[in-house]
Amino acid sequence: MFEAKADSATTVYTVATSMPKPEAGMFEAKANSVASMPKPEAGAAVSFVPPYACGADFEVQLHESGSTVIAPASLAEAVNCSAAELAALAAYWQDLPADAYLRDGGRYRFRRHSCFVAEASHLRQVQHRAHWQPLEYNALHGGIERWFEPIVAEVNANQAWSRLLLGLTEIASRLKGRQPWFIEAHQFRIDTTDGIGRPTPEGAHRDGVDLVAVLLVAREGIKGGESRVFDATGPNGQRFTMSEPWTLLLLDDLRVIHETTPIQPTASHGHRDTLVVTLRAGGFIAPA
Numbered sequence: 001m002f003e004a005k006a007d008s009a010t011t012v013y014t015v016a017t018s019m020p021k022p023e024a025g026m027f028e029a030k031a032n033s034v035a036s037m038p039k040p041e042a043g044a045a046v047s048f049v050p051p052y053a054c055g056a057d058f059e060v061q062l063h064e065s066g067s068t069v070i071a072p073a074s075l076a077e078a079v080n081c082s083a084a085e086l087a088a089l090a091a092y093w094q095d096l097p098a099d100a101y102l103r104d105g106g107r108y109r110f111r112r113h114s115c116f117v118a119e120a121s122h123l124r125q126v127q128h129r130a131h132w133q134p135l136e137y138n139a140l141h142g143g144i145e146r147w148f149e150p151i152v153a154e155v156n157a158n159q160a161w162s163r164l165l166l167g168l169t170e171i172a173s174r175l176k177g178r179q180p181w182f183i184e185a186h187q188f189r190i191d192t193t194d195g196i197g198r199p200t201p202e203g204a205h206r207d208g209v210d211l212v213a214v215l216l217v218a219r220e221g222i223k224g225g226e227s228r229v230f231d232a233t234g235p236n237g238q239r240f241t242m243s244e245p246w247t248l249l250l251l252d253d254l255r256v257i258h259e260t261t262p263i264q265p266t267a268s269h270g271h272r273d274t275l276v277v278t279l280r281a282g283g284f285i286a287p288a
Contacts, residue, residue, distance in 0.1 A: 099148070210252075
């Protein structure tokens with residue numbers, strides 16, 4: 001059922017029965033066409049600017065294509081937070097425990113995880129629970145209950161944090177219909193102290209939810225970390241590198257597959273910090 005392909009940088013796992021195999025040109029961008037760009041010199045680092053949607057157009061793009069990238073200024077407006085309020089949240093990425101569940105033997109990922117329910121513009125945190133994904137969506141880490149340390153109380157009490165999560169639920173409601181949203185929030189740090197760090201060791205995947213939000217919090221002393229998004233049922237895709245803090249990648253999980261390429265250090269203590277928020281209707285994913 002599962003196929004794995006390994007190279008020197010990463011191991012990519014795909015679900016053979018439900019995910020399309022990469023085809024030539026799969027990651028050829030609509031706005032950043034790989035074919036139209038000059039070939040880089042050997043050893044050169046290449047990054048493509050995100051295809052930012054302007055202002056409120058991001059919701060139109062999300063509806064039409066299943067994904068969109070929102071610039072930091074547009075994000076602040078969309079979730080009713082100032083840039084300074086969002087920037088202040090970054091301090092809470094300095095004390096993330098190591099991920100003890102990495103099956104590739106790596107020591108490059110640190111994270112915290114908490115769950116919430118949003119209903120009628122009200123956000124409440126639920127009792128701490130395991131993060132669980134079926135093998136159908138995560139061939140590497142699926143099928144096991146993963147208990148991560150919760151996000152600290154100071155973050156959950158922060159008004160900017162609440163407005164950010166509720167702002168994402170409003171976007172989800174306009175896309176999918178107003179309803180209660182079951183939210184999982186993940187703080188990630190991918191570190192390069194031991195060399196290569198893998199933001200998505202499971203490879204290109206879906207998450208089994210309705211909406212996925214990937215927010216870049218910080219990016220320091222690294223190269224790589226390219227975001228790749230492509231149609232779940234076809235070859236069309238885009239590739240770009242998020243570099244500005246509080247850039248937001250929004251994904252309609254039913255329609256697109258995503259991954260982030262490995263990172264390598266360009267300075268000591270190189271790392272990439274992200275906040276990944278998933279929103280799902282009908283309840284949290286749990287073992288049957």
